Amino acid sequence: MALAGILAGGLALGTDDEDRTPRATATQGTDGLLHRLSTVALTREAPVVRDDQFLYTRSKVREAEIGSGKAVLSPLTETESWAPQDPRPLKKIGLTRVNGKGEVSNAQLGDDHGTPAGLSRPTYHWLASLPTDPDELLAYLRAHVRKDAEQETDQIVFEQIGVLLGGVLPPKTAAALYRAAADIPGVEEAPDAKDAIGRTGLGIAREDTAHGNRTEWVFDKDDYSFLGSRVYRTKDAPYAKAGALLHSTAEIDHAIVDKAGQVPGKAPGSTGKQQAG
Secondary structure, three states, rough: OEEOHHHHHOOOOOOOOOOOOOOOOOOOOOOHHHHHHHHHHHHOOOOOOOOEEEEEOOOOEEEEEEEEEEEEEEOOEEEEEEEOOOOOOOOOEEEEOOOEEEEEEEOOOOOOOEEEOOOOOOOOHHHHHOOHHHHHHHHHHHOOOOOOOOOOOHHHHHHHHHHHOOOOOOOHHHHHHHHHOOOOOOOEEOOOOOOOOOEEEEEOOOOOOOOOOOOOEEEEEOOOOOEEEEEEEEEEEEEEEOOEEEEEEEEEEEEEEOOOOOOOOOOOOOOOOOOOO
């Protein structure tokens, strides 16, 4: 069972050669960093996105899997995804390729008539419709994230914001997300944060103290772009020791393309056989 399917429940396994036991970090300045990220986000140019287009994302990923109660960390894999921007409920909600092998994603469990645009399928225009007041946005997220009785709601919200950061965001929405994150209790700086391919940068983190998992976001030190994220254990557990890496990503490329399977820089006709939407 891959980490992605169990992380929300707090049970996540993984080991790594590098000790990731958290070091003491100063919370002073965290609010300032998130506000700087918010200010920079407002200076970015908003892309033109049509409802018939797709968000292309290429990333590098490592994630833990469970094997006989032992921690097994996957090799670094390359993932490409195409997310349809069609706002209508869709029964095919995206195309994903892992190391070149493609698979079409079906609607979310229970969405018999298709998954609409929303937190589980965040289209560009849906993101643009979110409140841009940080307090209102934070209240919206706390009310609409999928709750877990064993996980702190604020941690779920923090992780949900991190998922949204790994895409193409309307500038005002991005700015509001950073400012909303600054108001979540327990959020702090992570000076030694790094992504899945070892790029170090400015880090923002929060620990789920109930489960002993720490989630970190990594930003480029020069242009403040989102580089990726990582999750690791902060407490010993039967399945993983403190410092064990559970999940890490590195964002490589994002683009708006016309077809599922189209790679940026290639002709629109250069698509895969599988289509989503």
